[in-house]
Amino acid sequence: MVEDTVMNNTAKEAILQRIRAALGDEQTGWGARKKSAREDTRNLKTERGYRTHSEMNKQQRVRLFVRHVEEYKARVSEISEQELPQTVADICSAEKVEKLVIPPGLDEKWLPGPESGLTYLSDEPDQLSHDELDNSDAVLTGCFRAVAQTGTIVLNAGLGQGRRALTLIPDFHICVVRREQVTGIVPEVFWELEPVIREEGAPVTFISGPSATSDIELDRVEGVHGPRRLHVVIV
Amino acid sequence: MASSQTGIQPPFEKTARSFLENTQLRGNLGHATRTIRDKRQGVVDEMPDWEELREAGRQIKQKVMQNLDHYLLQLEESVTGAGGVVHWARDAAEANRIILDLIKERGETEAVKVKSLTTDEIGLNKALEKEDILALETDLAELIVQMAGDEPSHILVPAIHKNRTEIRDLFREKLGKPDLTDNPAELTEAARRYLRKKFLSANIGISGSNFAVAETGTVAVVESEGNGRMCTTLPQTLISVLGIEKIIPTWQDLEVFMQLLPRSSTAERMNPYNTFWTGTTDGDGPQEFHLVLLDNGRTRVLADPAGRDTLHCIRCSACLNVCPVYERTGGHAYHSVYPGPIGAILTPQLRGLSDKSAASLPYASSLCGACYEVCPVKINIPEILVHLRGRVVRHNKSRGGIRGRVNPERLGMKLLAWTLRSRSRYERAQKVARKGQRWFMHDEVISKLPGMLSGWTDKRDLRPVPEQTFREWWRTRS
Known part of the structure; x- marks a missing residue:
């Protein structure tokens, strides 16, 4: 182990030295000035002439989001929050879902009652095993944000979303998005994620439609390894 | 793999x-x-x-x-x-x-x-x-x-x-x-x-x-x-x-x-x-x-300021899809995990120019510039290709010893540079070429040159020196 550390340090020193030599730090006099010049480049502000905010209002954002998600061949329902339990029950019965995975912190008011015949698999207090998740039929989650410009759902493993495996192994993902969670363009969601990353280092997942491959003669096939079906419910 | x-x-x-x-x-x-x-x-x-x-x-x-x-x-x-x-x-x-x-x-x-x-x-x-x-x-x-x-x-x-x-x-x-x-x-x-x-x-x-x-x-x-x-x-x-x-x-x-x-x-x-x-x-x-x-x-790539931008690549492959050379030969001809225009500049720099296969890649381009236009981080691939061609030539010269120095292509280029530097030498060369080219002309084009010069005509026809050049016409005008 000691030897490993020595090895690693030698490689590290060697690489750093190569970089400094490549950038001209090794020279004396003129080179020394050059080094401080390149440190200055670090403080140079990147010209961000691109759009960082969108002009769309909430209605426009939701319309655009729906259009883009539908292009990905995901299904979309738009309902009021009171209708959620009934909608979830309807989706589950249409897709023959019996075992539904529920992440910690999901609002219980969203869940259909016992008359739906659904079995809920909860990830707490004990985590579900990979096999239990594989044998489930679907997962129901909320999200952190959605992006209208690209039709993307953003998860950050927060309450009502659960750890990453929950939205990965089940074959069908039902995702609830509140209208006010829909942001306009990509930079806005990165801006909102920044504190989450800095403070918690939470894992972040972007989902833009079900998984897909075009590896065989560029023929698009939807549904490879993640959930093959995605249903977005906008409330 | x-x-x-x-x-x-x-x-x-x-x-x-x-x-x-x-x-x-x-x-x-x-x-x-x-x-x-x-x-x-x-x-x-x-x-x-x-x-x-x-x-x-x-x-x-x-x-x-x-x-x-x-x-x-x-x-x-x-x-x-x-x-x-x-x-x-x-x-x-x-x-x-x-x-x-x-x-x-x-x-x-x-x-x-x-x-x-x-x-x-x-x-x-x-x-x-x-x-x-x-x-x-x-x-x-x-x-x-x-x-x-x-x-x-x-x-x-x-x-x-x-x-x-x-x-x-x-x-x-x-x-x-x-x-x-x-x-x-x-x-x-x-x-x-x-x-x-x-x-x-x-x-x-x-x-x-x-x-x-x-x-x-x-x-x-x-x-x-x-x-x-x-x-x-x-x-x-x-x-x-x-x-x-x-x-x-x-x-x-x-x-x-x-x-x-x-x-x-x-x-x-x-x-x-x-x-x-x-x-x-x-x-x-x-x-x-x-x-x-x-x-x-x-x-090593970083050390060459003129080639350094190659490292900006985010591996999107847009340059492959627009490249007329890649579209026809496919990726395997590049003998590298990085094919296409970006591979043609990245591979020789990563592996070094002593690698003959890698050193041939900067020539696998028509320099049409389509790759530069689509590059999402604006890598000027054609410019780096030309820069690397220069480095390949200099590398071969320095490695080739006496043979590198008397390399016929190099001598030919020197002779050409000497000729083009003076008006009288240039015009005399045109006259000589006009006489000489008759042996190689068919249907108004030169389609096959002999020996070392054949490289020029292998893949394309050359236009012959015209009967009267612009300078000659200008002089007869008054």
């Missing part, structure tokens, strides 16, 4: 011809590149601020290269602070050794792997195989290529050279499913079932990485199929290889590249899945994370 990185490879012009004769390959490639090209244009045209994004991307990458040592140290600190372990590797052998030891220390013999050019570059799969460890490729195309014992031919669509019938036959044999049809959906389903078992039980995941944020220690994997999420989420231990040039300074910088990359690469507004992880998270995903920082020639 990456045998292209080991042993002596033939130069581009030697093998390009045989690939040109493969009509299946040309058909597939033509169809594929045309499709992606048109789709890309559509999603780029949607973006009124595309040029501003490209410029921001270029500036960020330039800043990174000028301060690479600083950002690497910052990344090491942030990844370590978030619970990860950072390793440094000077070359392929060192990186492979680190990964091998990590797997062996955990008593494992199998790992699931996400498609990664960087791990192909270092020949990781072969290195592991020698020690009886299987690195299972989980990207559909890479799986096909691995099963066939073949090599990838496109950065993004590695099995672009295989059609559905070939893939069906391969799966029938290797997956033991004699009833498979050649329907892509059915073939994909067969691969899904086979790989799912592997994912659920794997203890080691191996990935490359698209970006790493120095400030936060966040690593990104961008993908379509979900195998990347599987490999970076389900195993207990995750090992990621990062080329040192893939680093970016801040989290905010990701917003630039996450707009540039998907539209340039798969021609989508956003690719289906992106995973961003920061070290390890209790109770979620791998509990052990190892990041291997790889040099393997990158600092």
Whole structure:
């Protein structure tokens, strides 16, 4: 182990030295000035002439989001929050879902009652095993944000979303998005994620439609390894 | 799989011809590149601020290269602070050794792997195989290529050279499913079932990485199929290889590249899945994370200020899809994991110009400039190609000893330069040429020159010196 550390340090020193030599730090006099010049480049502000905010209002954002998600061949329902339990029950019965995975912190008011015949698999207090998740039929989650410009759902493993495996192994993902969670363009969601990353280092997942491959003669096939079906419910 | 990185490879012009004769390959490639090209244009045209994004991307990458040592140290600190372990590797052998030891220390013999050019570059799969460890490729195309014992031919669509019938036959044999049809959906389903078992039980995941944020220690994997999420989420231990040039300074910088990359690469507004992880998270995903920082020639690229921008590449493959040379020869003719225009500048710089095969690549271009126009980070590929051609010539001269100095091409060029420097010499040369060219002219063109000069007429006809030049006409005017 000691030897490993020595090895690693030698490689590290060697690489750093190569970089400094490549950038001209090794020279004396003129080179020394050059080094401080390149440190200055670090403080140079990147010209961000691109759009960082969108002009769309909430209605426009939701319309655009729906259009883009539908292009990905995901299904979309738009309902009021009171209708959620009934909608979830309807989706589950249409897709023959019996075992539904529920992440910690999901609002219980969203869940259909016992008359739906659904079995809920909860990830707490004990985590579900990979096999239990594989044998489930679907997962129901909320999200952190959605992006209208690209039709993307953003998860950050927060309450009502659960750890990453929950939205990965089940074959069908039902995702609830509140209208006010829909942001306009990509930079806005990165801006909102920044504190989450800095403070918690939470894992972040972007989902833009079900998984897909075009590896065989560029023929698009939807549904490879993640959930093959995605249903977005906008409330 | 990456045998292209080991042993002596033939130069581009030697093998390009045989690939040109493969009509299946040309058909597939033509169809594929045309499709992606048109789709890309559509999603780029949607973006009124595309040029501003490209410029921001270029500036960020330039800043990174000028301060690479600083950002690497910052990344090491942030990844370590978030619970990860950072390793440094000077070359392929060192990186492979680190990964091998990590797997062996955990008593494992199998790992699931996400498609990664960087791990192909270092020949990781072969290195592991020698020690009886299987690195299972989980990207559909890479799986096909691995099963066939073949090599990838496109950065993004590695099995672009295989059609559905070939893939069906391969799966029938290797997956033991004699009833498979050649329907892509059915073939994909067969691969899904086979790989799912592997994912659920794997203890080691191996990935490359698209970006790493120095400030936060966040690593990104961008993908379509979900195998990347599987490999970076389900195993207990995750090992990621990062080329040192893939680093970016801040989290905010990701917003630039996450707009540039998907539209340039798969021609989508956003690719289906992106995973961003920061070290390890209790109770979620791998509990052990190892990041291997790889040099393997990158600092050599950095040392040439005129070629340095090559390191800005984010591996989108847009330049391949617009390249008239790539479209006709395909990726294999480049004998490198990095084909196409970007490969033509990256490979010779990574491997050095003493590698004859790599040194032939700067000539595999018509310098049409289409690659520069589509590059999301504005790498001026044609300019670097010309620069590298100059370096190849100077390199051969300095290595060639006395033979390099009296090389006929070099002497010819010197003679030509001397001739063109004076008006009288130039005009005399024209007169001589006008007399001499009669022997080689057919139908008003010169289509075959003898001996050493034949290189000029092998692939095109030359226009002869006209009966009367402009200067001669001007003099007779008054």
